[in-house]
Amino acid sequence: MDLAMNVSQPDCTSNPIASPLPWTLIGGKYDNVGRPQIAEGWPAFVALLRATVNDSRATLPADQKDALPAVLPGVLAERCICAEQYKCNGGRHRRVENVQHITIGALDCDDIPPEQWTPLLERLKAVGVAGLAYTSPSDGTKGNGRRARFMFALSRPVPGSESKRLRRALGAWLGVAVDEQTLHAAALFYVGRFMGTPDREFHEFAGAPVDVDQVLALVPPEPERAPVVIDETEMVAPVEELDRIVAILEPHYTPGHKHAIARGIGGFLRKRGFASDDAAYVVERLPSNNPAARVGDARWAWGASNPDGWTKLQEHLPSEALAALERAPNPQWEARLAERRSAAEIGALAERMRAEAAGPPADAAWPALTVAQIFEPLPPVDYLIEALDVTPGAPLLLAGYGYSGKSLALAELCLAVACGDRAFGLFQARQGRAVYVDREQGPRLTRERFQRLARARGVDAAALGDRLEIVCMPALNLDAPGAEAVLLERLKGAAFAGFDSLRALCPALDENDSKIRAPLDMLTRVSLAVDCCTAVIHHARKPSEGQRGGTKMAIRGSGAIFDACGSVLVFEGDKGQPSRVSHEKARNSGRPSEPFTLRIEDVPSGVPGGAVFAPKWGVRVAGELATADAAAEAERQRTAAAVSKCRGQILEWLGKHDPKKTGLTSTPLGKAIGVRRDVVDLALKALVDGGALHVEPRGNARLYHLPRSKREQWAIDYPGSTYPADLPPTGPFEPPPVIPGGDPKNHFREN
Numbered sequence: 185m186d187l188a189m190n191v192s193q194p195d196c197t198s199n200p201i202a203s204p205l206p207w208t209l210i211g212g213k214y215d216n217v218g219r220p221q222i223a224e225g226w227p228a229f230v231a232l233l234r235a236t237v238n239d240s241r242a243t244l245p246a247d248q249k250d251a252l253p254a255v256l257p258g259v260l261a262e263r264c265i266c267a268e269q270y271k272c273n274g275g276r277h278r279r280v281e282n283v284q285h286i287t288i289g290a291l292d293c294d295d296i297p298p299e300q301w302t303p304l305l306e307r308l309k310a311v312g313v314a315g316l317a318y319t320s321p322s323d324g325t326k327g328n329g330r331r332a333r334f335m336f337a338l339s340r341p342v343p344g345s346e347s348k349r350l351r352r353a354l355g356a357w358l359g360v361a362v363d364e365q366t367l368h369a370a371a372l373f374y375v376g377r378f379m380g381t382p383d384r385e386f387h388e389f390a391g392a393p394v395d396v397d398q399v400l401a402l403v404p405p406e407p408e409r410a411p412v413v414i415d416e417t418e419m420v421a422p423v424e425e426l427d428r429i430v431a432i433l434e435p436h437y438t439p440g441h442k443h444a445i446a447r448g449i450g451g452f453l454r455k456r457g458f459a460s461d462d463a464a465y466v467v468e469r470l471p472s473n474n475p476a477a478r479v480g481d482a483r484w485a486w487g488a489s490n491p492d493g494w495t496k497l498q499e500h501l502p503s504e505a506l507a508a509l510e511r512a513p514n515p516q517w518e519a520r521l522a523e524r525r526s527a528a529e530i531g532a533l534a535e536r537m538r539a540e541a542a543g544p545p546a547d548a549a550w551p552a553l554t555v556a557q558i559f560e561p562l563p564p565v566d567y568l569i570e571a572l573d574v575t576p577g578a579p580l581l582l583a584g585y586g587y588s589g590k591s592l593a594l595a596e597l598c599l600a601v602a603c604g605d606r607a608f609g610l611f612q613a614r615q616g617r618a619v620y621v622d623r624e625q626g627p628r629l630t631r632e633r634f635q636r637l638a639r640a641r642g643v644d645a646a647a648l649g650d651r652l653e654i655v656c657m658p659a660l661n662l663d664a665p666g667a668e669a670v671l672l673e674r675l676k677g678a679a680f681a682g683f684d685s686l687r688a689l690c691p692a693l694d695e696n697d698s699k700i701r702a703p704l705d706m707l708t709r710v711s712l713a714v715d716c717c718t719a720v721i722h723h724a725r726k727p728s729e730g731q732r733g734g735t736k737m738a739i740r741g742s743g744a745i746f747d748a749c750g751s752v753l754v755f756e757g758d759k760g761q762p763s764r765v766s767h768e769k770a771r772n773s774g775r776p777s778e779p780f781t782l783r784i785e786d787v788p789s790g791v792p793g794g795a796v797f798a799p800k801w802g803v804r805v806a807g808e809l810a811t812a813d814a815a816a817e818a819e820r821q822r823t824a825a826a827v828s829k830c831r832g833q834i835l836e837w838l839g840k841h842d843p844k845k846t847g848l849t850s851t852p853l854g855k856a857i858g859v860r861r862d863v864v865d866l867a868l869k870a871l872v873d874g875g876a877l878h879v880e881p882r883g884n885a886r887l888y889h890l891p892r893s894k895r896e897q898w899a900i901d902y903p904g905s906t907y908p909a910d911l912p913p914t915g916p917f918e919p920p921p922v923i924p925g926g927d928p929k930n931h932f933r934e935n
Contacts, residue, residue, distance in 0.1 A: 201226045201314055201337060201393060206287055208256040210372055220260070226337045229288075230316050230388050233335075236375050237318050238383045245379050245858060249321055254372040257288035257335065258344060283344035283369035289336040289354050289394055290373050292320075292366035295329030304358070305387055312391035319385045321376050332385075333373050334358065337393035344369035350396070353403040357394075379840075380833045380857065426462060430469045432508045433501075437470045441500045444692045446470075446478040448500065450485030451493025451665075452509070460486045495665045496692065499699055568601065568680060568717045571611040571777050573751040573770035576711045579704060580719040581746070583739045584755025589763045589782055589805070590721045592633060593755070594682040595620060596805045597719065599637050601680040602651040608782060608807030616679020617651045623688035624721075627656040633803070640787040640802030653678075662703035663690040671710045678716045683707075685721040686745070695722075695741030704748035724754065736768045755782075764818075765807075780809045823863065830867035833857040835876060838890050845896055847889030849882065 205223040223229035236253060260282055296304070308315060314337035323331040334354075342350050347369035355362035365371075377384050429449075437445055450463045463482040472478050485493060498506060568574045584590045593608075597618075600607035604615025622630045634654065638645065660670055662683070675681055683689055686703070693700050707718045722745060724738045735754050739746055746752060750771040757763030762783045767776035787802030810818070837857050842848060848856075854864040868888055871877040877888050892900070 205229050205337075206259050208258065208260050210254040210256060226314050226393075233316065233318070233375065234386050234388070237386050238377060249374060249378075252321060252374045252376040254374045255288075255290070255335075256283075256370070256372055257290040258286040258347075258369060259284045259341075283347070285341035285343060286347050286350060286369060287338065287341050289315075289334075289338050289350060289396075290371075291334040291351055291354055291358070291360070292363040292371065292373065293334065293355070293358075293360045294320075294331045294363055295327060296332060296360060298328065298330055301330045301332075304360070308358075308387075308389045311389075313389055314391045314393050315389045317385075317387045317389075318375070321374055321378055321381075321384070323384065324381055325378065335373075339393045339395050339397075342396055346400070347371075349400060349403050349406060353399045353401075354394070356402045357399055379837060423465070426465050427469075429466050429509065432505055433466070434470055436501050436505055437472075442470075442472060442478055443481055444496055444500050446481035447485040447692065448493045448496035450482035452497055453493070454486040455493065493665075565772055566715070567614070567772075568616070569597070569607060569611050569613045570773075572607075572753070572767065573773050573776070574680075574717050574719070575750070575772055576715050576717055578708045578748060578750030578771060579711070580717070581722055581739075581749040581752045582719060582755065583722045583724040583752065584757075584763070585724050585738075587759035588755035588757045589784055590755055591625065591684055592637075592784060592803070592805055593753075593765075593782060594684060594719060594721055595630075595633050595637060598652065598680060598682055599634065599641065599643070602648050603641065603643055605641075608780070608805055610780060610807040610809065611777075614679070615651070617653070617677060619653045619655065619675065619678050619681040621655045621658065621681065621683045621689070623657060624684050625656075627654075630654055630656055636787075636800070636803040637805070638802075639789075640804040661689055661691060662686075662706065663693050667703070668706050668710060671707075672713055675710060675714050675716045678714070680717045680719070682719040683721065685723065687723060695745070698742045698744040700742050701744035701748045704745065708748070708750075720749075735766050757782075778809050780807050782807050823866070826859070826863045827866045827870065830857070830859050830863050831871055831876075833859065834864070834867055834871065834888075835890075838877075838888075842889065844899070845889045845892050846900060847880070847882075847887035849885045849887060853888065 202225040205226060205228075207221050207223065207229065209219050209221050223232065233255070305317065308317070315335060317332055317334050320331040320333055336354070348367040351362055351367045366373075433445065433449065446467050449466055450460075453463045453466070454460075460483050463486045464479045467478050467482040468475050470478070497509070501509075565575055568576075572580065574580050582590045582594055597607050597613070598620045599618070600611075600613040601616055601618040604613065606612050620630070620634075625633075631654065634652070638648075660667055671681075686700075687695055690700065690703050693703070704720065707720070710716070711718050723740050725740055735756070736746055736752065738754060738756075739752075746769065749769065751767070752769035754766050754768050755763045756766075762781045764779060764781055766779045770776040783806045785804045785806055786800045787804055788797065788799045789801030790797035792799075834853060834857065837853070838845075838848070841856070850864050850868055851861065853868075854861050857864075859867075868877065868879075872879050872888070875891070878891055879886050879888050881887070
């Protein structure tokens with residue numbers, strides 16, 4: 185597409201480039217009030233943003249991105265708007281409806297192919313459009329693509345309701361993919377960089393503003409949302425009662441919880457005799473950017489075969505809100521219910537509600553063991569795969585980033601159990617029935633993988649009997665209230681069950697919340713009840729060299745995931761390369777296996793060039809235990825790389841945060857840069873040996889600082905005193921010899 189066709193040509197009487205430009209500044213989560221700003225024209229805005237991109241005050245650790253300053257490229261409806269959506273009282277939230285106008289065309293573009301980055305900038309410079317581009321704080325920290333933010337002067341303001349269309353159109357105009365999560369008018373664009381990363385790039389393009397009308401023509405208007413249809417004649421409860429429920433839920437109906445609360449209230453109301461339209465009425469009146477989807481959630485939960493809802497509401501509502509919900513129905517509601525339900529239906533409903541109020545049986549709620557039971561002789565541990573510590577109880581976790589071979593490894597484990605032979609050619613498995621639950625790949629790819637694995641093993645389908653079962657794309661979620669009952673029934677007689685993956689099978693839970701442990705604990709109960717080992721796939725980040733806590737810290741989400749599992753395997757490897765697998769936890773035996781590598785090999789059939797040659801007829805997951813020498817050399821190389829990187833991080837951090845060169849001990853230095861202690865100590869020693877840092881005793885500790893000049897040393901030793909005129913003002917400071925009874929101030933002169 186010709187970019188030049190979309191550049192506006194302002195007339196002589198109006199110059200948008202020089203006109204005052206309103207926008208909004210968010211200082212960060214510690215200064216999260218939206219402050220209206222007015223730049224004296226587009227060039228003034230560009231100058232301000234350029235100065236901020238690499239300002240040391242906008243430099244933070246990578247886990248504190250939301251504390252960086254941010255631009256909201258528009259005008260807000262109120263004077264004070266909280267940066268976090270829906271967290272401010274009085275209706276002054278950062279919501280789409282509170283953004284009056286978009287005044288700057290802004291785009292959030294991630295994963296731009298590196299080879300397209302420079303040509304894209306050159307095209308923008310040549311086309312004559314007023315704009316800028318800067319690399320985001322996370323550029324260079326995730327994946328191989330460039331992460332950038334683009335901003336353009338506009339020929340006219342755009343209503344906040346047109347934000348998605350405008351940003352999609354600008355993306356089509358540029359020919360780049362725009363992050364779908366940042367299309368709405370209330371999206372923030374962070375400015376700054378993370379510690380340990382180079383300065384951000386900043387590029388300015390001179391020219392005229394983008395013609396809004398011409399660019400909008402590239403994308404059709406969004407269709408209006410279908411209205412939510414509620415037939416009040418089908419409602420059981422009076423509107424007044426439902427409005428009371430709305431008032432109870434509204435303060436807690438916040439982003440991250442809406443999906444779960446909508447489903448929870450649907451199931452909750454169904455079990456108490458309300459109609460589907462009652463649930464729709466409640467959810468439709470709660471604040472949402474997409475009420476139709478949330479109403480759909482409530483109707484789905486109301487119609488589910490095993491609705492609960494109360495459990496889900498308990499996870500997301502405080503106790504006072506739960507108590508208020510239980511008190512919501514009154515005699516007027518009960519009378520209307522009696523008009524629409526038979527006596528038998530009302531009796532069954534009352535029985536269910538009494539059972540819920542009573543809670544679980546005492547034995548299940550408090551399964552106490554007597555002294556005799558405690559000291560009974562213990563049977564041997566019933567290992568399924570002893571070398572990997574796989575036994576009934578807490579699940580096995582396979583964690584790794586994309587293309588590290590997790591799914592194929594889980595399929596290999598299932599097939600090894602079904603065959604009763606070695607997994608990866610290394611670890612003997614006891615024979616039994618295996619179940620593979622797939623929520624990621626779909627039936628075709630999953631079946632193809634098992635067929636290829638079986639061919640490479642030389643296993644005939646008939647020989648497996650009924651010892652292998654695949655469940656593809658089940659409607660069951662592990663975080664659903666009825667999941668435990670279903671698994672108790674379906675896993676009877678199975679020896680091993682693998683689930684791909686935790687995130688896909690728990691859509692209502694946030695992996696960063698410790699509540700993500702609940703479905704893993706449920707799998708533990710099921711495993712013990714039916715004597716079936718379980719395994720779960722979970723995603724991980726690429727581990728950084730020298731990170732605090734070791735490889736296990738690469739596991740994504742809450743630490744409760746690691747805690748809930750009995751055995752943990754962490755996969756590291758790039759696409760097409762062997763994966764290194766480390767056994768990070770073996771709760772039952774306390775003996776993790778040695779690290780091993782997995783190589784995924786295609787097994788051909790026939791003769792190359794022949795008529796029936798099939799290069800990918802089979803696939804083998806071949807394992808190889810690391811020898812002691814190889815493991816030691818690999819660890820040495822990883823440590824050397826970590827130390828080299830840490831040296832640069834230490835020097836940069838001290839240069840930014842210790843301008844007076846007062847110094848810091850090793851422990852706070854390690855915490856500041858997020859590197860484990862042993863790597864920091866090695867890096868500090870190398871820096872001191874090379875003269876890049878100086879060290880001095882401080883009690884029982886050692887203080888590390890950048891080399892000081894004589895004037896800087898004087899200011900530290902004698903704060904508030906005047907530097908002697910006869911001493912040279914510059915030059916490195918050398919610690920003076922100890923002179924008994926001498927004047928410390930003369931040490932400088934004697935040196």
